[in-house]
Amino acid sequence: MTTPQRRSTGGPRQAAAIFAATLELLADKGYDGLTMESVAARSGVNKTTLYRWWPAKDALLAAALTDSDLLSFPMPDTGSLRGDLLALAHAIAELLTAESTAPIATAVLAAAPARPQLAQVGAAFFAERLGREQPVFERAVARGELDASCDPAAIMDLLAGAIWFRLLLRGQPLTPEYLARAVDLVVDGLPGAS
Amino acid sequence: MTTPQRRSTGGPRQAAAIFAATLELLADKGYDGLTMESVAARSGVNKTTLYRWWPAKDALLAAALTDSDLLSFPMPDTGSLRGDLLALAHAIAELLTAESTAPIATAVLAAAPARPQLAQVGAAFFAERLGREQPVFERAVARGELDASCDPAAIMDLLAGAIWFRLLLRGQPLTPEYLARAVDLVVDGLPGAS
CATH class of the missing domain: 1.10.357.10 (Tetracycline Repressor, domain 2)
Incomplete structure (x- = not known):
């Protein structure tokens, strides 16, 4: 994975790992199985850090879809x-x-x-x-x-x-x-x- | 509902009621919530009758989608x-x-x-x-x-x-x-x- 391009929403320095974990979990578990807790666990980023940048999973998912290199x-x-x-x-x-x-x-x-x-x-x-x-x-x-x-x-x-x-x-x-x-x-x- | 048009798959005389129940359940409960049991209960048709015409819910759903007047x-x-x-x-x-x-x-x-x-x-x-x-x-x-x-x-x-x-x-x-x-x-x- 390349250096994260924080194109539209800003985000912590671990953005690339967080976005990758978010999209992997979406693909594996579906939308209902995607939670802030599971993203924190998979990315190794503290849950408090996640909530500092994104108020809820929809905001995180929107940022991941838009800013991840994976879909660009x-x-x-x-x-x-x-x-x-x-x-x-x-x-x-x-x-x-x-x-x-x-x-x-x-x-x-x-x-x-x-x-x-x-x-x-x-x-x-x-x-x-x-x-x-x-x-x-x-x-x-x-x-x-x-x-x-x-x-x-x-x-x-x-x-x-x-x-x-x-x-x-x-x-x-x-x-x-x-x-x-x-x-x-x-x-x-x-x-x-x- | 008009008289059922049994266009492609045949089916029992209660086909219109069965297809309507199938599509209602799909809309209400999603694919995973759709079962032969729930179709039988909602349509008032014996489960044995359902299985006589359609071996599984996919066959029933295919018939309902294709033959129901609702989607035509x-x-x-x-x-x-x-x-x-x-x-x-x-x-x-x-x-x-x-x-x-x-x-x-x-x-x-x-x-x-x-x-x-x-x-x-x-x-x-x-x-x-x-x-x-x-x-x-x-x-x-x-x-x-x-x-x-x-x-x-x-x-x-x-x-x-x-x-x-x-x-x-x-x-x-x-x-x-x-x-x-x-x-x-x-x-x-x-x-x-x-």
Whole structure:
């Protein structure tokens, strides 16, 4: 693990170990099994220290999801909108399928609908992620590839939504061919439709 | 409740009551709280009768999801692909937000990632649903609105995925404007992208 990047919430110097313990526990035990006590035990950080920085587990989980290096990926800059969206599609698919991250993503998905606090954590995570994706769309507008009126959130809903839906609801694999076709559909629309 | 439509799996004459009890219990108690015993108790149908038709709760749940009138909606035939996709988008949004159906959809979503059997149930449900959506795309090809090479599953991944992602992961409302814009993006692709 690299030096913790305390990007948005601050936190103690042991942030990397705390965030890793939080996400491991979420993946292992689910949202209900995640407690401040278990994070303290697994990370070796005093519980008092945890509460000094995060008032409750939702705040800690939000910080872990947003700031952990585990779920971050470099934002692409391939020189074209299609290339950037394809790179994003591969990065999202990797997060949802890699052994180290898939259990975290599915644990959040599993817990969110029934638990409003966690839904807020998820919403904050995706809002932050969208902010980091913004330059992809700003560059596309600057290159003349995309109308400035376009809403990046709506575009990412299509692309990320298709990937989540395909894998987790339809139960189908995310092949490179599938990802390329999904990006082409998002960029070009339906072939034959005027 | 209307007369049960025993579309794909057959079942006893009390199928409507059994399916309703199954889906109510899933919504109330979650997947783990759903048992053959509790379905028998709530529906007033003998447990022996249940086991005669469905060997286990996954088979019963699959039948309930696929055959219950609760989750079905009429397939649109508006005369245009865009109109049909917009009607589908509204129907999906209604299922995910209506008081009578939202808890069922989110309970399936919540349980699926961690439970392979339920993932198969979900996959079977969406495969059956896709089969019922097929005429929308066949008519669009026949009208010259869509290339025959197009994959309806990939198109529905974009549309349904965006709606699920927007509501359940991003935590944003599904307004009529949002649904119309999502359909336009799916049909037309990105404005300004060549």
